[in-house]
Amino acid sequence: MDYQNFFKTALDDLRSQGNYRVFANLERHCGAFPNATARGMETADVTIWCSNDYLGMGQHPSVLAAMHEAIDRCGAGAGGTRNISGTTHDHVLLEAELADLHGKEDALLFTSGYVSNWAALGTLGSRIPDCVILSDALNHASMIEGIRHSRAERLVWKHNDLVDLEAKLAALPLERPKLIAFESVYSMDGDIAPIREICDLADKYNAMTYLDEVHAVGLYGPRGGGIAEREGLMDRITVIEGTLGKAFGVVGGYISASTELCDFVRSFASGFIFTTALPPAVAAGAAASIRHLKNSNAEREMHQAKVAEVREKLSAVGIPHADNPSHIIPVMVGDPHKCKFISDKLLEEFGIYIQPINYPTVPKGTERLRITPSPVHSANDIDRLVGALEDLWGQCQLARMPLAAQ
Numbered sequence: 014m015d016y017q018n019f020f021k022t023a024l025d026d027l028r029s030q031g032n033y034r035v036f037a038n039l040e041r042h043c044g045a046f047p048n049a050t051a052r053g054m055e056t057a058d059v060t061i062w063c064s065n066d067y068l069g070m071g072q073h074p075s076v077l078a079a080m081h082e083a084i085d086r087c088g089a090g091a092g093g094t095r096n097i098s099g100t101t102h103d104h105v106l107l108e109a110e111l112a113d114l115h116g117k118e119d120a121l122l123f124t125s126g127y128v129s130n131w132a133a134l135g136t137l138g139s140r141i142p143d144c145v146i147l148s149d150a151l152n153h154a155s156m157i158e159g160i161r162h163s164r165a166e167r168l169v170w171k172h173n174d175l176v177d178l179e180a181k182l183a184a185l186p187l188e189r190p191k192l193i194a195f196e197s198v199y200s201m202d203g204d205i206a207p208i209r210e211i212c213d214l215a216d217k218y219n220a221m222t223y224l225d226e227v228h229a230v231g232l233y234g235p236r237g238g239g240i241a242e243r244e245g246l247m248d249r250i251t252v253i254e255g256t257l258g259k260a261f262g263v264v265g266g267y268i269s270a271s272t273e274l275c276d277f278v279r280s281f282a283s284g285f286i287f288t289t290a291l292p293p294a295v296a297a298g299a300a301a302s303i304r305h306l307k308n309s310n311a312e313r314e315m316h317q318a319k320v321a322e323v324r325e326k327l328s329a330v331g332i333p334h335a336d337n338p339s340h341i342i343p344v345m346v347g348d349p350h351k352c353k354f355i356s357d358k359l360l361e362e363f364g365i366y367i368q369p370i371n372y373p374t375v376p377k378g379t380e381r382l383r384i385t386p387s388p389v390h391s392a393n394d395i396d397r398l399v400g401a402l403e404d405l406w407g408q409c410q411l412a413r414m415p416l417a418a419q
């Protein structure tokens with residue numbers, strides 16, 4: 014086989030479909046979020062509009078101070094897996110902070126949210142005898158991979174569809190172990206699961222619940238515990254999974270659950286056991302971020318206000334965007350080439366950075382720009398964004414929202 018030619022052809026195919034990914038080479042500047050410098054481009058100053066550091070906590074003084082302090086106190090790396098010398102006091106404190114955030118007995122850290130889903134679902138699905146996992150059709154790749162890795166039977170239920178979920182549950186023997194896996198805020202559409210009703214079905218059919226709150230922790234609930242906290246449902250969820258890399262602004266992932274369940278995953282999950290622990294400074298920074306957001310609503314309130322302002326201004330000029338109840342604003346383009354064209358032009362001509370979201374991240378024909386406002390985008394930033402989109406919408410001859418829908 015001509016290996017190099019094989020790689021090149023596969024990449025050329027991606028390019029011709031408009032799905033080849035190009036990364037902007039960005040230099041972030043502490044204290045200047047959401048502004049950055051793009052290297053190797055004419056328009057050097059850019060405003061980031063697609064960051065998952067939703068609240069800018071990655072530059073918050075308390076997070077930075079905690080990380081500096083921890084580096085000075087105990088150095089750079091953890092020095093081992095959690096089992097072999099990698100567990101430090103910072104990891105232990107962070108797990109306690111997370112358990113408290115979700116009102117659970119315990120929590121378990123992983124190196125990312127992806128790994129938490131992969132390892133926890135993989136372990137529960139493979140180790141619980143005859144377990145069947147009922148997975149929402151729009152679950153994140155990390156959940157799908159974890160479920161596949163478990164080799165448990167997987168039943169995919171229609172997205173957020175309680176009737177379909179119930180039909181699938183009812184067809185299974187009551188005594189058979191079951192796990193319902195779903196998200197609270199869905200990352201690409203920004204819609205929210207009917208968590209209470211799913212918990213009711215779980216009770217009725219004797220199932221456990223596994224809730225990915227990656228796009229909700231830090232952002233919703235009086236202490237940033239997520240949608241389940243906001244709706245008073247944390248005690249009804251068996252496993253809450255989250256990330257430290259988005260609203261908390263650092264990196265890492267976790268599950269929070271009963272002592273026994275966390276201990277079980279800790280004891281059997283290869284994705285936990287056989288990998289170097291997060292650096293202690295990362296754990297210290299994440300703990301500082303969580304503590305700050307437990308005690309302060311200011312960031313959450315400002316965030317929601319900015320999201321509302323962007324939505325209003327997009328509607329005023331008829332730029333079509335999904336009407337959902339979260340902070341994620343998908344601006345629908347529906348064509349991979351146009352989506353990439355708009356994204357390129359936004360960066361090159363307007364200094365606005367929004368990555369195109371194309372297949373396979375979203376289904377073909379639903380290509381979009383995923384806008385994530387932060388508390389610190391200014392009114393001027395918002396006006397520039399909306400003006401640039403209006404201009405490019407015209408250039409691409411894309412349809413506007415009908416006036417009646419505005």
Ligand code: PMP
Nearest residue numbers: 125126127153155200227256258
């Ligand atoms: N779950 C969902 C729903 C996600 O969107 C993501 C990341 N985009 C993850 C899990 C993985 O989290 P992390 O980025 O911390 O690996």
